[in-house]
Amino acid sequence: xxxxxxxxxxxxxxxxxxxxxxxxxxxxxxxxxxxxxxxxxxxxxxxxxxxxxxxxxxxxxxxxxxxxxxxxxxxxxxxxxxxxxxxxxxxxxxxxxxxxxxxxxxxxxxxxxxxxxxxxxxxxxxxxxxxxxxxxxxxxxxxxxxxxxxxxxxxxxxxxxxxxxxxxxxxxxxxxxxxxxxxxxxxxxxxxxxxxxxxxxxxxxxxxxxxxxxxxxxxxxxxxxxxxxxxxxxxxxxxxxxxxxxxxxxxxxxxxxxxxxxxxxxxxxxxxxxxxxxxxxxxxxxxxxxxxxxxxxxxxxxxxxxxxxxxxxxxxxxxxxxxxxxxxxxxxxxxxxxxxxxxxxxxxxxxxxxxxxxxxxxxxxxxxxxxxxxxxxxxxxxxxxxxxxxxxxxxxxxxxxxxxxxxxxxxxxxxxxxxxxxxx
Amino acid sequence: xxxxxxxxxxxxxxxxxxxxxxxxxxxxxxxxxxxxxxxxxxxxxxxxxxxxxxxxxxxxxxxxxxxxxxxxxxxxxxxxxxxxxxxxxxxxxxxxxxxxxxxxxxxxxxxxxxxxxxxxxxxxxxxxxxxxxxxxxxxxxxxxxxxxxxxxxxxxxxxxxxxxxxxxxxxxxxxxxxxxxxxxxxxxxxxxxxxxxxxxxxxxxxxxxxxxxxxxxxxxxxxxxxxxxxxxxxxxxxxxxxxxxxxxxxxxxx
Numbered sequence: 274x275x276x277x278x279x280x281x282x283x284x285x286x287x288x289x290x291x292x293x294x295x296x297x298x299x300x301x302x303x304x305x306x307x308x309x310x311x312x313x314x315x316x317x318x319x320x321x322x323x324x325x326x327x328x329x330x331x332x333x334x335x336x337x338x339x340x341x342x343x344x345x346x347x348x349x350x351x352x353x354x355x356x357x358x359x360x361x362x363x364x365x366x367x368x369x370x371x372x373x374x375x376x377x378x379x380x381x382x383x384x385x386x387x388x389x390x391x392x393x394x395x396x397x398x399x400x401x402x403x404x405x406x407x408x409x410x411x412x413x414x415x416x417x418x419x420x421x422x423x424x425x426x427x428x429x430x431x432x433x434x435x436x437x438x439x440x441x442x443x444x445x446x447x448x449x450x451x452x453x454x455x456x457x458x459x460x461x462x463x464x465x466x467x468x469x470x471x472x473x474x475x476x477x478x479x480x481x482x483x484x485x486x487x488x489x490x491x492x493x494x495x496x497x498x499x500x501x502x503x504x505x506x507x508x509x510x511x512x513x514x515x516x517x518x519x520x521x522x523x524x525x526x527x528x529x530x531x532x533x534x535x536x537x538x539x540x541x542x543x544x545x546x547x548x549x550x551x552x553x554x555x556x557x558x559x560x561x562x563x564x565x566x567x568x569x570x571x572x573x574x575x576x577x578x579x580x581x582x583x584x585x586x587x588x589x590x591x592x593x594x595x596x597x598x599x600x601x602x603x604x605x606x607x608x609x610x611x612x613x614x615x616x617x618x619x620x621x622x623x624x625x626x627x628x629x630x631x632x633x634x635x636x637x638x639x640x641x642x643x644x645x646x647x648x649x650x651x652x653x654x655x656x657x658x659x660x661x662x663x664x665x666x667x668x669x670x671x672x673x674x675x676x677x678x679x680x681x682x683x684x685x686x687x688x689x690x691x692x693x694x695x696x697x
Numbered sequence: 698x699x700x701x702x703x704x705x706x707x708x709x710x711x712x713x714x715x716x717x718x719x720x721x722x723x724x725x726x727x728x729x730x731x732x733x734x735x736x737x738x739x740x741x742x743x744x745x746x747x748x749x750x751x752x753x754x755x756x757x758x759x760x761x762x763x764x765x766x767x768x769x770x771x772x773x774x775x776x777x778x779x780x781x782x783x784x785x786x787x788x789x790x791x792x793x794x795x796x797x798x799x800x801x802x803x804x805x806x807x808x809x810x811x812x813x814x815x816x817x818x819x820x821x822x823x824x825x826x827x828x829x830x831x832x833x834x835x836x837x838x839x840x841x842x843x844x845x846x847x848x849x850x851x852x853x854x855x856x857x858x859x860x861x862x863x864x865x866x867x868x869x870x871x872x873x874x875x876x877x878x879x880x881x882x883x884x885x886x887x888x889x890x891x892x893x894x895x896x897x898x899x900x901x902x903x904x905x906x907x908x909x910x911x912x913x914x915x916x917x918x919x920x921x922x923x924x925x926x927x928x929x930x931x932x933x934x935x936x937x938x939x940x941x942x943x944x945x946x947x948x949x950x951x
Contacts, residue, residue, distance in 0.1 A: 510757055580794035584857070586755060588807040588864065589784035598806075599796060 316676075320669030323461060326471055327413040327421045329383060330452040331363040334406045335396060341403070351396055356389040357381065360411070367452075368443060379440060383447075385412040387460075387472045410454070415470040415663035417444060421453065422666075435662055461670065465638050466652065470663025473656070475674050477638045481551055481631070481646030482620060482678075484639060488555020489619050493562040494612055500563075501570025501608075506596050525564035532561045533628030541629060549630040549645040557629060558619040565618065569611020573604035606693040613686040617679050623650040649675045700727035703868060703898040704749060709763035711744050711753070718744045720922045722763070726915070731890060731899045733909035733930065736919035737950065742902045745919070746870050749900065750786040751779040767868070784811055787861030787897075791873040793853035795845030795860070800837050803845040803856055804828060807864040823863060831859035832889050851882025858889065862897070869893065871901040875908065887912050906946055910934050918942045920950075 339362075340354045361381040371377055388411045396402055413421070416435040420426055421444070431438050447453050465477020504521075508514045536557035540546045546553045577600045585595040626632070632651050639646035647655065653671040656664045704726040711719035719741045726732045734742040744753070751772060753759040764771050772782055784807075795803050804824040807813075814820040824841075828834035833855040837848070845856050854874055861869055871890075875883040890899060890912045903909050909916050910930060917927040918941075926939045937943045944950045 578794075580790060580792055581796065582755075583752070583788075583790060584794045584796065584860075585806075587750065587752065587783060587788035587790070588810070588860065589780050590806075590810055591780050594810055598810075603797065 316669050316672050319666055320671075320673040322422045323666040323670035324458050325422065325455040326458040326460065327418040328410040328454050328456055329413050329417075329447060330408060330410050330454075331360075331384075332366060332406055333359065333363045333392065333409050333411075334366070335359065335392075335402045335404060336362065337404050340396060348397075352393060354393070354396075356392045357386075359392060360384050360388060367450075368446070376439070379437075380443065382414055383417050383440075383443070385414045385471045386469060388412055410456075412460075412471060413453075415661060418471055419662050419666075420444065421455070461667070465636055466634055466647070466655065467636060468661075470661050470667055473664070473667055475649070475652065475667075475671055477635060478647045478649050478652035478671075479674070481554075481635075481639050482648040484551035484642050484646065485554040485558060485626075485631075485648050486616060486620060488552055488642060489558040489562055490612075490616060492556060492559035493566055493615070496559075497563050497566035497612075498570050498608060501567045501574065502596060502601065504567070505571045505574040506600065507592065521564050521567050525568060528624075529561050529622055530624040530628065532557050533625030535560065536625060537628045547643050547645075549633050549635070549647075550643050551631075551639065551646055551648075552642040553629050554626050554631050554648065555642075557625045558622060561622065561625060562615040562619050565615035566608070566612050569614070570604070570608045573607025573611070574600060576607060577603045606690050609689050609693075610686045613682050613689070617682040617686075620648075620678060620682070621650055621675065623648070623654055626651055649678070700730065702726065703728040703767065704900070705766040706745075706748075707764045707766070709745070709748060709761065709765060711741070711748060711762075712760045713756070714758045718922055719748075722924050724917055724924055724927060726898065726900060728898050729894060729896065730915060731894045731901060731913040732915040732917065733913035734900065734902045734917050734919060735904075735906060735909050735945075736925075737945065738904075740919040741922040742917075742919045743872055746872055746900060746902050749868070749870055750783050750788055752783075752788065754779055784864055785866055786868040786870060787864065787866035789854070789857050789861055789869065789871045789874045792877050793850055793857055795848070795853050795856050797844055797846050799842045800828075800845050800848070800856060801841040804859050804863045807860060811864055813864060827859040827863040828856075830862055830893070831855045832885065832892075833859055849882070851878050851885060854878060854882070854886060855889065858886075858893075862893070866897065868898045868900065871899065873902050873904060876904060883908070906934070918945060920945070 336359060339356075339358050340351060342350065342354065361377060364380050364383060365371060365377060368380060371380060420434075420436055420441070426434065427441060434441075436444070444453075460472055461474045461476075463476050464472060464474030467473040500521075504514060504518065536553060540553045540556055541548060546556075581599050581603065582595055585599050586592075590598065626648060630645075631647055632655065633645055633647065634655070635645050635647055637644070649671065653668055653675065656668040656671060702725045704724075706722050706724045709719055709722040710717065722741075722745055724745075734746060736742050747753045748761060748765060749767070749772075753761065761773065765773060767782070767786070770777065796806065798806075801824055804827050805820055808820060808823055814823055825834060828837065833852060836852060837843075837856075845853065848856060854877075858869075858874075875886050878886065887908065890901065893899060894914075901909075901912065913930045915927065916930045916933040918925045918933065918937075918939075920941055926933065926937060926942045928938075933942065934946060937946065941950070
């Protein structure tokens, strides 16, 4: 009876302990989830604006006097015509009261400089346009775009604001004439980097990331799987293989920038491979990913029950047949999962790529493994460190693109694991 | 005994690292008979079994001294390829271990890797023959493409037996084949062993003395790494010559 009382008393204590432990766990999860929500929502709130850009409707007059500078005009010369002036005149026709040169220049900054080239192409395609007046939606410059998307910015004092009161009045006039609209930002998905936020896009770095990861995968997957299978299944267990094993585990913990330094020293300075190229970036990231995949390979080979090996060996299969017919197929889901995790690590990696010059300002979408390019995380880093206000939204949008690719890749990893994992 | 001897061991010592697992085992196993190896856990009976098809080669720290002859040939001589040896000696393990493949592929795997069959028709015939031999065909004939792991424990074990006999070995080693099975499945397997003994030399390790008494013609009793006694099963269970054997079969040790 006395004992039972003691047990009852201690049981109460144990139950309290358990519920306290549960609360700690819940608190931990709640903190983690709320931080994640804050980060994701702030990125989303900022980034979603980058998917829209502002357009201004203008009556564009293709003035023959500006396009044809002389009487014996050659076709190529149209390329050198002053289309900036055409835009300026179009704006001026909307605001006929402005005559001051400085003010006119400010006004012409409402339209993105990329539209000059677009108008030129339009004329080259259709010469009939010369002398005509047509209505066009022209891409607004970044500062107009930012003000238009963030109405609360209009309330900031003039000296801290992106545009002056005068410009704001013009913008409001354009608004009241219903000559302004927001539309899908195509540039973001088809262009590479630019100094002008409204012309900058993620596509260049996305292609760069693709090329880089392709090289990484091609190099690291076969080498790592071969190494993992050899070490786990075929190599004799001795001091030397132990030494290799310890070193592979250590390599997985080496800071990635060290691999970048290695790439700089070996691939660029000794082998003289091109700077800033995806092929070098891919090689560096492959070095970094190798230990991850080797460890994943060995872990999933280990997870194959020994009974399967015994069954195959007992039937007279050779060691090689045992591995290739049974052990490797059974561990493939684990190996692929590890590979994808390694790949998504490589996708998010920027430090080693800074070392080999993939941090350059690249305006062209890379066309091959040897072209200069950047990758997604480096592009985000570049945008973040640029002063112009329009890049703030682009940075967040870039993070969104990077995150969605990471989620996609991890989703594939989960899918492979669920779908192909065999039970026995 | 006047029977033809299939397997003969001469002064076999086995070490796991520093530990001696088997001490001077001399044992003769007759052709087309069932020999049961009995003894308490850790007595070395499974170790001895795994020496016969050189399964212990896969364990790095395992070292074997002495000689084992199969058909008068020393299987530990350098000329013998263990892979070839294992094609001649089938093995059934304690826990049923079918490959996570279809029932058909499980049985077809051995013939395929050894190149025994020349055509798909021949392979199919062989698979069906082996499944029939293992007494499983009637239960699975409509679902040869289901995975082997979807079968019940007893069926899985018979599948493993079918897989072993598909490469027509001369010897089948069974390492406690019924320890993971219920009594009904066990009874089916025991019947099967009787049937198989017509064509194969069978060596079975078992914990159950009743099972040894039921299925075997010869019984060998192992204790602490030594072979204590070997003889005709009925004689071992009725009039053992050694006191240790007597103690074990009456439940005093083990």
